[in-house]
Amino acid sequence: MIRAVENVQAMAAYTLADTGGAGMTSLAQNENAFAPSPQAIAAGKAALRAAPLYPDPDWADLRAAITGAHDLPPGDILCGAGSMELIGCLIRAFAGPGDAVLGTAYGYLFARTAAAQAGADFVAVPEPDFTVSVTLLLEAVTPATKIVFVCNPGNPTGTRLPGAELIRLRETLRDDILLIVDQAYAEFDPQDPAGVFALVARGDTAVIRTLSKAYGLAGCRVGWGLFPSGVAVQMRKLMNPNNVSGVAQAMAAAALRDPAYMRDVVVRTAALRDGAAARLRAIGLGVPHSHTNFILIPFQDAQEAAQADAALRAAGLLLRGMAGYGLPHCLRATIGPAEVMTRLCDVLQRFMEGRR
Known part of the structure; x- marks a missing residue:
């Protein structure tokens, strides 16, 4: 059998x-x-002419649009078939049997699935009043902890942590723990994201976003993230080449250029x-x-x-x-x-x- x-x-x-x-x-x-931006719809229709060709495996125009929207270095950006691909590759690359992925009680369930795929343990920390507690997360860290996964704003609670609390979390964690901040709903949160994006330069933090929510492109499956170079090198070994279709890349880039x-x-x-x-x-x-x-x-x-x-x-x-x-x-x-x-x-x- x-x-x-x-x-x-x-x-x-x-x-x-x-x-x-x-x-x-x-x-x-x-x-x-x-509906998505009319500019995105027009770009998708135009991109259909290139359907016989494989899409750009390095997402050059989409990266440029993300850089323009967020003032981020394009070399630190990776794009995925939805943020789920990026989350899954991150966890599989940096956790395995005997390791622990630390998350929260009501955090995005796919992180648990990705930990199980990697053979790692998922540890859920309580969320008092439906809100992530940095203090409880820090208290739950053990020598086995390799990844801390935080969804902010949270899903399914909708609540959020102040950016200063995420910075406190990162500065208090061990340097050998990877912090993943899933910001799928960040466009609905008026906080300035600059401080959280800046954590990536430390080399131990990844920030992930998607175009499925605020941009209305769930059917296109486009996610992106900001990653330290050493993390990105390992992720690309697990990511599917040509993972985001040409039509999806064109629509996402146009949507980002219509803020x-x-x-x-x-x-x-x-x-x-x-x-x-x-x-x-x-x-x-x-x-x-x-x-x-x-x-x-x-x-x-x-x-x-x-x-x-x-x-x-x-x-x-x-x-x-x-x-x-x-x-x-x-x-x-x-x-x-x-x-x-x-x-x-x-x-x-x-x-x-x-x-x-």
Whole structure:
């Protein structure tokens, strides 16, 4: 009998959200509520002419667009088929059997999957009040710790750490521990990212971003990150060559060169998010303050969350259950168009009124 290696046999496959069927509106995958930049769409159409050719394996134009958007050195940038590719390659390159990847209780679940792929242990640190605690992370470090993974802003909580706390974390960790900062939702966080990007120059920190969220390019699968040269050399050994399609590179570069459109989308999304959160808090749901394009909705217990989920599904709305994150009493709702968010709040208001 042919058998996979032991760590692969022991792990579970990474599970994506249930996107429902016909007639369902999915608010389960944190997709953008708005279309991509018209400039990105035009660039994608033009790039189709080059479909017979392999894409640029060094992402030259996309790197230039990232450099222009963030004033970063292009030589330190790597691009991936979504940020998931970059996270997976980082963890597989720098952790293995006997090593520990230190993360947080409600951090992005794919980090656990990547640790299992590498045969490393994943250690989850509690998040009091749905927020990462640098103090608790530092207390959990052991000699086996090789990587610390922090999602900021957090997924699925939506909360965020001040940049100064991330800097404190890095400055207190051992120099032989790689710090990975996943900033998939950074465009929704008004903090100046310069201080966190500057940590990469130390040689022991990587910062990862994506164009799936604020830029509305989830279907293109484009992620990027800033990496120390010694880290990047090892990662490229594991990354697929020609990993980002030519059309995706063209659309991503054009989207980055249209920052006004992205900022407008972020402002509109935040207004819808904050309006929905305020209305849900008014009916007794303790929604944490979010710095992302989603909100976490806590209920009294897992049973009430399941009943709310059933009511939402009956109304054609599909949210993401959070049991896999150790939050069975919570649902996560992506911010959708205004009429969808109104319908979501209406359903939950009727549900909560029926519970009284």
